[in-house]
Amino acid sequence: MPEVRFLFLGREEFNVLARTGVPTAEDIAEVMPSKERLAKGAVAMIECFQKIPCDPCYHSCKRQAIQPFADINDRPRLDHDKCNGCAMCLSRCPGLAIFIIDQTYSADKALIKIPYEYLPLPAEGHVVDAVNRAGQTVGEAQVVKVQSSEKLEGTNIVWLAVPHHLAMEVRHFKVKEVR
């Protein structure tokens, strides 16, 4: 994965993520579980695309689905087949870069688990605006569950049900204005 070496190339070739904060389709494809794996149920997607000195995801995964870091700067490499989508890693990631996707949730909806540190927290059953990686509202999502225990230390986990075609788009949400 080319990263910082882009810095010395011509302007237009700069890594898009480094310019905008929005990962590209190629970035995403690189960490996406296979169709077969998605068909089997909940699985993590680790959207962490830069070598940084950080490794809590690795230490928090009890199933050794995240491969050992030779160097703390390694990017996490996830063995999707070992991952059962338990979300232990999700609330430990300081980058809030880990999401759980369950394409088997229902016939027309996928379930996404999102780390969330804002107020107000939505409640079960609420309909919220579903937001993509660029901050744009792309549809609606229903809040299935809100996990916010002391053990999560402030990083709540919000479960959203979204139409299947949005499962790889939605990574945030906005609580709708109360009118």
Added chain:
Amino acid sequence: MRYTEICIIGGGPAGLTAALKAAGLGAEVTLVDRNDYLGGQLIKQTHRFFGSKQQRASERGINIARELSAAVLNNDKIKVLTEATVLGYYEDGVVAVEQHDKFIKIKPQKLIVATGGAEKTLAFPNNDLPGIYGAGAVQTLVNVNGVKPGKKVLMVGAGNIGVIVSYQLIQAGVEVAAIIEAAPTIGAYWVHASKVVRAGVPIYTSHTIKRAWGDQELEGATVVKLDENWQPIAGTEIDFDVDVICLSVGLSPLTELLWQAGCKMAYVPELCGHVPLRNENLETSIPGIYVAGDVGGIEEASAAMMEGALAGLNAAKSLGYHAPDFAEQRAGVLKELEGLRSGPVGEKIRSGLAKVVL
């Protein structure tokens, strides 16, 4: 005159860890900080930290501050002076301190300077309008005093601080109109950037602030795009209606006391300013004066803690204190530091540090 074996100036992560390590070997320590709390910058850091398990990664800075301060306050080898500002260092090795309008002289055998950094500012027309703050000030207002700085903020600087303070502003219910950054790329970790972008804050790289406007107070700002040579491109101006501009354009090491002491200094851009030369034990060119943390080069709390550990261990050792596992402790800390600075984002630090070895 007060006598102490080791005096530590600064109660941030570097100073606190230095105190704990030195006291752990048996040395008697006096720790001085000008704030009425311990923890330095950490008490404003409500976000989870990066780093390794050993450096308490994934914990929130504020919790690390609480824990370290409690350990220091409960250690009877460590005497803590808060609301105490170190004003000067004299040739005879005396540290002059002002506390509650009283002048105190401390004569330590070893000195560890862990004073951290000071915020930089930026020159542009009207940068003196009320409503224009440094990011550190905004963070203190919001996270320490619980006061919103305004309704709508333009953040200048997309380094880790600019991005994290933007995140904390959104958490506090303040709107962030945009983050602008003169460099062509985001300096913050991309995961941080991604989380504010999805929360609706656009990041404009290759953009700078042209001018602020307003009569009695800030009413808005004009931002302009920069070309490859960092020159403004005419016709690319964007106006933002904001009542706060938050400048997050870096810190520089707070080194006055080291200058006074006559330490050999060097200007190292990679470390963000003038910094003291030091050896592997973090001892400066003046024997018995050690440095740790941001004062030796702006880095991170994780590195500051490790440097504090190193300076604390070495200062105590030089006074004759020892522990059976001293060599392992020291090697462990050095290994952690090397790991932290090893990747591509550590490259700047590595090249800076190479220039300040004694």
